[in-house]
Amino acid sequence: MIDKINLDQLAIEVENEVQSRYRDIEKISFVNHQKVLTAFKKAKVSDFHLKGGSGYGYGDAGRKALEEIYAHVFGGERALVRGQIVSGTHAIALCLFGVLQPGDELLAVQGAPYDTLEEAIGIRGDAHGSLKNYGITYRQVDLLPNGQIDWQGIDKALNEKTKMVLIQRSRGYAWRQSLDIKGMEQLIKFIKKRQSGAVTFVDNCYGELVEDKEPCDVGADLIAGSLIKNPGGGVAPTGGYVVGQANLVEMAANRWTAPGIGDEVGPTLDHQRLLMQGIFLAPHVVAEALKGAIFTSRLFERLGFKVSPDYDEQRTDIIQAVALGDAGKLVQFCRGLQGASPVDAHVRPEPDGMPGYDDAVVMAAGTFVQGASIELSADGPLREPYAVYMQGGLSKEYVKLGVLAAAEEVLKTV
Ligand SMILES: *Cc1c(COP(=O)(O)O)cnc(C)c1O
Numbered sequence: 001m002i003d004k005i006n007l008d009q010l011a012i013e014v015e016n017e018v019q020s021r022y023r024d025i026e027k028i029s030f031v032n033h034q035k036v037l038t039a040f041k042k043a044k045v046s047d048f049h050l051k052g053g054s055g056y057g058y059g060d061a062g063r064k065a066l067e068e069i070y071a072h073v074f075g076g077e078r079a080l081v082r083g084q085i086v087s088g089t090h091a092i093a094l095c096l097f098g099v100l101q102p103g104d105e106l107l108a109v110q111g112a113p114y115d116t117l118e119e120a121i122g123i124r125g126d127a128h129g130s131l132k133n134y135g136i137t138y139r140q141v142d143l144l145p146n147g148q149i150d151w152q153g154i155d156k157a158l159n160e161k162t163k164m165v166l167i168q169r170s171r172g173y174a175w176r177q178s179l180d181i182k183g184m185e186q187l188i189k190f191i192k193k194r195q196s197g198a199v200t201f202v203d204n205c206y207g208e209l210v211e212d213k214e215p216c217d218v219g220a221d222l223i224a225g226s227l228i229k230n231p232g233g234g235v236a237p238t239g240g241y242v243v244g245q246a247n248l249v250e251m252a253a254n255r256w257t258a259p260g261i262g263d264e265v266g267p268t269l270d271h272q273r274l275l276m277q278g279i280f281l282a283p284h285v286v287a288e289a290l291k292g293a294i295f296t297s298r299l300f301e302r303l304g305f306k307v308s309p310d311y312d313e314q315r316t317d318i319i320q321a322v323a324l325g326d327a328g329k330l331v332q333f334c335r336g337l338q339g340a341s342p343v344d345a346h347v348r349p350e351p352d353g354m355p356g357y358d359d360a361v362v363m364a365a366g367t368f369v370q371g372a373s374i375e376l377s378a379d380g381p382l383r384e385p386y387a388v389y390m391q392g393g394l395s396k397e398y399v400k401l402g403v404l405a406a407a408e409e410v411l412k413t414v
Pocket of ligand 1: 090203
């Protein structure tokens with residue numbers, strides 16, 4: 001059994017083993033920081049752009065500059081970046097409902113989409129106002145048993161009704177591989193060749209700035225995500241974004257407010273400076289989170305657990321999964337992590353039911369911004385393989401402290 005002293009020794013060894021991976025991460029972070037800096041210069045950001053507006057928010061120059069920055073960084077023609085987009089799910093729903101019309105079909109090509117989208121699409125429940133309720137059909141091609149993309153299945157599923165193809169970059173909370181930018185490029189080419197009129201839409205949540213390219217750089221028509229994940233840099237207090245082809249972003253904006261108003265309104269209140277600062281810091285904060293994930297991966301592998309991804313695997317999202325093997329260890333991991341948080345360290349996580357999940361879920365998050373998962377957080381459903389999905393961390397030192405506290409609690413259960 002590994003005791004506290006041995007754990008500290010192991011941490012030193014692991015820290016040495018992962019150094020070359022840290023250098024890889026720093027290279028990407030440097031490229032992305034350059035990209036962000038160029039975007040700020042191009043948008044000619046000045047002090048007055050950092051001040052918020054009120055009321056309707058007509059003609060807000062700071063908001064326009066921020067959207068120019070996002071369009072540049074994410075490789076699209078236009079962007080909608082707003083504090084009033086309340087979450088990633090909201091940003092994604094704007095794209096789905098903005099683009100799709102009755103009679104169209106949505107095709108998901110990597111199995112079930114992220115949990116929170118199921119009711120919006122109408123896969124689960126019977127909500128008034130779901131895509132299904134509007135006469136928009138849904139088709140899904142599952143991943144093959146080995147986790148790979150089912151090219152034949154996608155070929156068969158594409159048809160003249162397919163108006164939009166939903167692609168997910170991150171693994172989400174599933175024990176499977178994420179779709180990296182190279183794989184995404186292949187997939188988008190394949191889809192465009194067979195159904196050139198279909199809009200390729202990427203749920204980019206957790207993937208932003210992990211690689212030196214983004215989905216629109218390799219042909220995606222439209223992407224969306226949350227500002228309390230990667231692109232908010234741990235600074236944005238709320239918000240979401242949509243980037244892509246100008247006409248498609250306009251459709252999402254029409255859905256966001258009302259047709260005819262689109263993106264012309266939207267007061268920036270007192271969050272304007274924070275959204276600017278957030279995207280500026282995001283390449284660095286994402287790199288810190290990635291270093292923390294890499295350290296965690298190697299540490300738990302050395303402790304004898306199955307991890308995904310491995311520490312030396314290339315990454316396209318910030319999620320680290322560790323299969324802890326039993327419910328007790330999963331709960332203890334979350335308690336250890338929570339106990340090392342700057343906020344709510346005294347709170348003791350308990351497994352509980354969650355809407356949309358069959359099994360109880362246990363989670364840890366002691367964050368400054370409520371629910372922000374670019375800050376260190378972890379969750380896991382109480383079912384085989386009792387995996388904890390951990391992400392975020394504003395500094396790699398903090399992730400290390402948190403994860404060592406979690407490991408200590410896990411080892412107590414042995
Ligand atoms: C987080 C996430 C979402 C939803 O974002 P919320 O802000 O939680 O609504 C959608 N897709 C993926 C892959 C995510 O990670």
